[in-house]
Amino acid sequence: MVPLSWYLMLSAVLFCIGVYGVLARRNAIAILMSIELMLNAVIVNLLAFWRFEDPLGATGQAFAAFVYAVAAAEVAVGLALIISAFRSRETVDLDQITLLKW
Amino acid sequence: MTVQQIIFLLFSAVVVAAAVAVVTVRNLFHAALWLLLSFFGVGVIYVLLEAPFFAAAQLFIYMGAIGILIIFGIMMTRGMMRGLVPPANDQWWLAGLLAAALLLVLVVLARQVLWPATAGSVADDSLRQLGLALTDPQRYALPFEVASVLLVMALIGAVTIARER
Numbered sequence: 001m002v003p004l005s006w007y008l009m010l011s012a013v014l015f016c017i018g019v020y021g022v023l024a025r026r027n028a029i030a031i032l033m034s035i036e037l038m039l040n041a042v043i044v045n046l047l048a049f050w051r052f053e054d055p056l057g058a059t060g061q062a063f064a065a066f067v068y069a070v071a072a073a074e075v076a077v078g079l080a081l082i083i084s085a086f087r088s089r090e091t092v093d094l095d096q097i098t099l100l101k102w
Numbered sequence: 103m104t105v106q107q108i109i110f111l112l113f114s115a116v117v118v119a120a121a122v123a124v125v126t127v128r129n130l131f132h133a134a135l136w137l138l139l140s141f142f143g144v145g146v147i148y149v150l151l152e153a154p155f156f157a158a159a160q161l162f163i164y165m166g167a168i169g170i171l172i173i174f175g176i177m178m179t180r181g182m183m184r185g186l187v188p189p190a191n192d193q194w195w196l197a198g199l200l201a202a203a204l205l206l207v208l209v210v211l212a213r214q215v216l217w218p219a220t221a222g223s224v225a226d227d228s229l230r231q232l233g234l235a236l237t238d239p240q241r242y243a244l245p246f247e248v249a250s251v252l253l254v255m256a257l258i259g260a261v262t263i264a265r266e267r
Contacts, residue, residue: 002110002150004217010114010147012208014121016201021125023197024190029175030130033137036168037121040144043156051151052221058228058235062242064156065232068163069249073256075168079175080260086179087266095191 007048015041028082028092032075039071110150117143128189130176138169152224155232 014037021034043064050060086092120140124133145160190197225231236246 001104001220002107003219004221005212006107006110006114007147007151008212008217009209010117012205012212013118014144016205016208017118017121017125019204020197020201023200024194025125026189026191027130029172029179030125030133030189032175033124033133033172036137036164036172037124037140040141040164044144044147044151047148047151047153047156051153051224052218055152055222055224055228056231058231061153061156061228061232062235062245064153065159065236066245066249068159069253072163072167073253075171076260077256077263079171080262080264082175083178083264092179 004048004052007044011041011044011048014038014044026093026095028085028094028097029079031094032078032082035078036071036075039067039074043067106150110147113143113146113150116140117147126189131173134169134173134176137172138165141165141169153228155229 018034018038018041021037022031025031025034046060046064046067050064054060082092085097089097091097117140120136120143123136124140127133127136141160141164145157145165148157148160235241237243
């Protein structure tokens with residue numbers, strides 16, 4: 001049996017790698033990929049707590065399913081926004097998309 | 103150390119290494135391939151957690167749908183793939199510091215709690231339990247419907263935003 005804390009450590013490491021990617025990458029699509037890493041870390045957490053605290057119920061699995069739905073919606077809208085911005089600005093470098101910056 | 107623990111450590115190493123590659127490699131297409139490897143490793147972790155439905159969903163939704171979407175996105179915004187500019191911006195060291203601090207806080211917090219050492223066995227019909235919970239009006243039927251409406255709205259919105267005018 002793998003202890004619960006191991007899953008939590010893996011999830012924490014994965015989430016922090018995602019945080020670094022979101023804050024440090026230039027490319028908008030790379031940031032989207034980092035967000036996917038963070039969402040994966042969250043699902044690992046939810047399923048690990050479900051497995052150890054409530055294995056006979058379905059609450060943790062239901063929440064994980066909702067995270068899947070939200071992740072799919074997020075990546076679709078995010079990519080549409082990036083493609084739209086690329087059409088008008090010819091770049092996906094977030095350092096150069098500064099229209100809302102003062 | 104049991105076989106399960108060895109498998110867990112092996113695939114955790116794969117997941118973490120692939121994730122580090124995702125946020126550091128210069129070529130965005132390679133980053134997407136590393137992301138797929140990372141998704142696969144997480145799917146193996148779901149198998150260890152005895153959630154086979156989510157392992158399959160990981161393969162279909164994340165590696166299939168989301169992976170293809172991201173690769174399409176990379177191909178449609180080409181020009182950033184050439185690797186002329188460094189992949190990280192000027193504040194990457196600050197970002198690394200912040201992420202390391204967050205990791206430290208999470209690990210310290212997680213070590214202070216006394217987690218249950220063993221878990222009971224999963225119900226034989228856990229997938230059926232999930233289906234019943236998602237369709238039971240007393241439990242998650244409403245959030246389930248809201249999630250489906252959200253998906254439809256997001257996909258229609260994505261088509262509208264990305265359409266060529």
